[in-house]
Amino acid sequence: MTEFNQVATIRVLGVGGGGSNAVNRMVADGVKGVDFYICNTDVQVMKNSPCENKIVLGRETTKGLGAGGNPEFGRKAAEESESEIREAIKGSDMVFITAGMGGGTGTGAAPLIAKISKEEGALTVAVVTKPFTFEGKRRMNNAIDGIEELKKHVDSLIIVSNDNLLEVIGRKPIEEAFQAADNVLRQGVQTISDLIAVPALVNLDFADVRSVMQNQGRALIGIGMAEGEDKAVSAAEKAIQSPLLEAQINGATSAIINITGGDKVSLFDAQNAVAVIQDAAGGDVDCIFGIAINEQLGDAIIVTVIATGFEETKKVAKKRSDSRPKESLFTQPSVQAPTTAGVVTSVEENTGDDSIPNFFFNR
Numbered sequence: 001m002t003e004f005n006q007v008a009t010i011r012v013l014g015v016g017g018g019g020s021n022a023v024n025r026m027v028a029d030g031v032k033g034v035d036f037y038i039c040n041t042d043v044q045v046m047k048n049s050p051c052e053n054k055i056v057l058g059r060e061t062t063k064g065l066g067a068g069g070n071p072e073f074g075r076k077a078a079e080e081s082e083s084e085i086r087e088a089i090k091g092s093d094m095v096f097i098t099a100g101m102g103g104g105t106g107t108g109a110a111p112l113i114a115k116i117s118k119e120e121g122a123l124t125v126a127v128v129t130k131p132f133t134f135e136g137k138r139r140m141n142n143a144i145d146g147i148e149e150l151k152k153h154v155d156s157l158i159i160v161s162n163d164n165l166l167e168v169i170g171r172k173p174i175e176e177a178f179q180a181a182d183n184v185l186r187q188g189v190q191t192i193s194d195l196i197a198v199p200a201l202v203n204l205d206f207a208d209v210r211s212v213m214q215n216q217g218r219a220l221i222g223i224g225m226a227e228g229e230d231k232a233v234s235a236a237e238k239a240i241q242s243p244l245l246e247a248q249i250n251g252a253t254s255a256i257i258n259i260t261g262g263d264k265v266s267l268f269d270a271q272n273a274v275a276v277i278q279d280a281a282g283g284d285v286d287c288i289f290g291i292a293i294n295e296q297l298g299d300a301i302i303v304t305v306i307a308t309g310f311e312e313t314k315k316v317a318k319k320r321s322d323s324r325p326k327e328s329l330f331t332q333p334s335v336q337a338p339t340t341a342g343v344v345t346s347v348e349e350n351t352g353d354d355s356i357p358n359f360f361f362n363r
Helices: 016-028 043-047 069-082 082-089 105-119 139-151 162-169 173-196 206-213 231-239 267-281 311-320
Strands: 010-015 034-038 053-055 094-100 125-131 155-163 220-226 254-261 288-295 299-306
Touching: 010 016, 010 173, 016 043, 016 094, 016 173, 016 267, 034 043, 034 105, 043 053, 053 082, 053 299, 069 082, 069 105, 069 139, 082 094, 082 105, 082 231, 094 139, 094 173, 105 125, 105 139, 125 139, 125 162, 125 173, 125 206, 125 267, 139 155, 155 162, 155 173, 162 173, 162 254, 173 206, 173 220, 173 254, 173 299, 206 254, 206 288, 206 299, 220 231, 231 299, 231 311, 254 267, 267 288, 267 299
Parallel strands: 010 034, 010 094, 034 053, 094 125, 125 155, 254 288
Antiparallel strands: 220 299, 254 299
């Protein structure tokens, strides 16, 4: 009898310096259920990475010395290493690609890696950053061109604007700022991994994830946590106001909603959470929901949302305004820190006491 692998294979590829740093933090944090790779042209930087799987891009093209901020060198380096990239991706059900756009390696190599991933049949999702405005027009233009090329080859694309970090993090240490951006990737990866791998009362499978995220373009991922009498409603409201979302969930036509709670979580909680999200999306959204038990949460509940299907809304908006920039079809979430009440407002109120607990991710 034929044996089947019942757990989807998820791989995360960090491309270039920024993407590799994001992967390094996830590896150091002990994120489970996925395979990590870093792909870079700078051998010296790679030596210090805790990630076991390393692909040196363009050994002949760059001699291991980096791409010098030139996306063309990054692209050529990836082309030289195509066989290694393809071997790493082969057999994947889902591939996350993360990169900092604007530089050489991430900007030039990420689109080719995404193309290879799609050719290998993997559901391909990219989480990338746009540079700070103060880094100059050249770097920003490189980033925009790279994103335009990348979106041709991914199923879903999430963009984090580094400028938002200035507004949110302010004078906090720079390490905290980049950790906030990296959390977009971390929460997205861990959320989907848990949805399809962790046993639940109402299970979601990889086919559910694929149906919502395949060939969708813009994807929004939000997560919220609350406790108390109206915990399901509060958690759902926080999820749709999450730093992972650009602004509003309005216009989504498909969503996966997962509710995780203690042993007293109920279908009534699920109904309340789904109702909040459907209403915020405009009412016309097809929802797939799951319910999982995590006794460590006690009375608390965590609601996770993956929303897609914005294309028709954007086409209508485009007819109304020809001046809308093309990249606005894709998510540029405003990365903000939670207040003590869990609602995103300002950095000064961020104590960290009510953030999503580490045990939720480190499983």
